[in-house]
Amino acid sequence: MAMKIQTRKEEIIAVASQLFKEKGYSAVSMRDIAQAMGIKAASLYNHITGKQEILSTLILEVAHEFTNGMREVLERQNSPLQKIQEIIELHIDITVNASEGLAALNNDWMHMEVSQVEAFVQMREDYEENFRKIIKEGIEVGEIQPRHPEVILFSILSTLRTLYLWYQKRGKLDVNVLKKDLVSVFLDGIVIKN
Amino acid sequence: MAMKIQTRKEEIIAVASQLFKEKGYSAVSMRDIAQAMGIKAASLYNHITGKQEILSTLILEVAHEFTNGMREVLERQNSPLQKIQEIIELHIDITVNASEGLAALNNDWMHMEVSQVEAFVQMREDYEENFRKIIKEGIEVGEIQPRHPEVILFSILSTLRTLYLWYQKRGKLDVNVLKKDLVSVFLDGIVIKN
DNA sequence: ACACAAAACTAACGTTTGTTAGTAAGGTTT
DNA sequence: AAACCTTACTAACAAACGTTAGTTTTGTGT
Numbered sequence: 001m002a003m004k005i006q007t008r009k010e011e012i013i014a015v016a017s018q019l020f021k022e023k024g025y026s027a028v029s030m031r032d033i034a035q036a037m038g039i040k041a042a043s044l045y046n047h048i049t050g051k052q053e054i055l056s057t058l059i060l061e062v063a064h065e066f067t068n069g070m071r072e073v074l075e076r077q078n079s080p081l082q083k084i085q086e087i088i089e090l091h092i093d094i095t096v097n098a099s100e101g102l103a104a105l106n107n108d109w110m111h112m113e114v115s116q117v118e119a120f121v122q123m124r125e126d127y128e129e130n131f132r133k134i135i136k137e138g139i140e141v142g143e144i145q146p147r148h149p150e151v152i153l154f155s156i157l158s159t160l161r162t163l164y165l166w167y168q169k170r171g172k173l174d175v176n177v178l179k180k181d182l183v184s185v186f187l188d189g190i191v192i193k194n
Numbered sequence: 195m196a197m198k199i200q201t202r203k204e205e206i207i208a209v210a211s212q213l214f215k216e217k218g219y220s221a222v223s224m225r226d227i228a229q230a231m232g233i234k235a236a237s238l239y240n241h242i243t244g245k246q247e248i249l250s251t252l253i254l255e256v257a258h259e260f261t262n263g264m265r266e267v268l269e270r271q272n273s274p275l276q277k278i279q280e281i282i283e284l285h286i287d288i289t290v291n292a293s294e295g296l297a298a299l300n301n302d303w304m305h306m307e308v309s310q311v312e313a314f315v316q317m318r319e320d321y322e323e324n325f326r327k328i329i330k331e332g333i334e335v336g337e338i339q340p341r342h343p344e345v346i347l348f349s350i351l352s353t354l355r356t357l358y359l360w361y362q363k364r365g366k367l368d369v370n371v372l373k374k375d376l377v378s379v380f381l382d383g384i385v386i387k388n
Numbered sequence: 389a390c391a392c393a394a395a396a397c398t399a400a401c402g403t404t405t406g407t408t409a410g411t412a413a414g415g416t417t418t
Numbered sequence: 419a420a421a422c423c424t425t426a427c428t429a430a431c432a433a434a435c436g437t438t439a440g441t442t443t444t445g446t447g448t
Contacts (some may be wrong), residue, residue: 008395023304026220030436042437043396051436081385107301110217144384150367151375152384154360155353162352170344181345189383190338190346191275202425224406236407237426245406390448397442404435412427418420 009047012037016054017100025055025108055104056112062101063123065094070130080138084156085183087131091160092179095167102164128153156186203241206231210248211294219249219302249298250306256295257317259288264324274332278350279377281325285354286373289361296358322347350380 138144332338
């Protein structure tokens with residue numbers, strides 16, 4: 001369930017995120033956003049300072065959800081395998097609830113202001129480093145197969161990051177089924193052993 | 195090893211694909227491309243008919259590599275599991291050899307002409323449908339775990355499609371190690387069974 | 389009914405966009 | 419040396435861009 005829209009600014013960001021998802025940030029004009037809201041472009045500036053603010057608000061909002069989610073996973077101090085399962089579920093939950101911002105986060109982060117790009121890249125690297133440590137720990141304690149950690153990290157993260165492209169297109173796959181199957185694919189693989 | 199550049203048109207497309215990868219098609223101007231080549235924007239039009247032609251040439255080139263690769267996989271008539279392994283290797287090979295066009299193919303296909311978008315989407319759907327059939331067949335003959343085929347399809351394909359973002363950033367992972375580990379992650383999973 | 393703030397409007401600005409026209413420089417063929 | 423491509427150039431175009439200024443409409447509280 002999406003959060004109820006309260007302010008006009010949030011409404012603009014919601015409409016814009018939809019358009020960004022379809023065509024990308026650079027291909028969406030302020031006039032496009034305004035038209036989608038039934039107003040004129042100049043009117044947008046009563047609520048926001050500029051186009052870049054729409055983008056960065058949108059991206060940093062979702063980025064913080066990931067950062068907070070990761071912090072909670074680490075705080076619970078479960079086993080590496082359980083942590084990985086929780087991260088998979090975290091991504092699925094965010095995708096289901098905030099899927100609009102994910103396209104911008106994945107594809108348009110480089111169009112924010114320079115200082116914000118730097119902060120974003122740092123956040124993303126920290127996130128990946130946390131994930132990498134969990135995988136390495138799992139290998140060390142013998143829970144995870146001794147594959148190149150980078151390959152495992154990238155396989156899981158790629159899938160989770162592009163989930164938004166896929167969810168809702170394939171008519172309403174149940175969230176819990178998705179969680180179960182996705183965890184199963186990554187943890188157990190797809191092969192049936194004899 | 196990238197193919198040696200022969201015509202001036204190919205050179206333009208090579209330079210443009212690099213820029214598209216960094217900022218996206220819409221954020222790259224003809225003047226940007228020209229400057230990267232050390233000439234003026236108007237000079238580009240001696241070799242190409244317009245900006246969209248650069249994009250569609252680039253995208254359709256790579257798309258055909260995938261289509262041809264899939265056809266060869268199907269022709270060899272191996273077992274479903276072997277076919278999946280070959281598809282994974284196909285993507286890795288294309289990523290290593292033609293990584294520049296993959297960003298445009300993934301993110302900017304909607305900026306082609308309408309008729310080309312339609313052709314592209316059809317090609318992509320056919321490709322996915324072929325892959326889906328392989329997975330379903332694998333489940334039927336008992337080679338693959340009875341998970342939702344869509345989840346398996348999407349997991350593998352998401353990873354393969356965004357491989358270009360990772361490869362070469364993570365300093366020169368050996369191609370054969372990558373193939374082996376990636377196949378292993380998807381087929382066998384990451385868990386060590388007792 | 390009046391005042392005030394929120395949010396819309398029109399009009400315009402300076403840039404940047406993709407692209408075209410016309411032309412000059414260089415190399416190769418005749 | 420003349421003719422001819424190829425490929426670059428300058429100059430300019432109309433359209434679209436993000437954004438600002440100033441003004442009018444709309445809704446709410448007094």
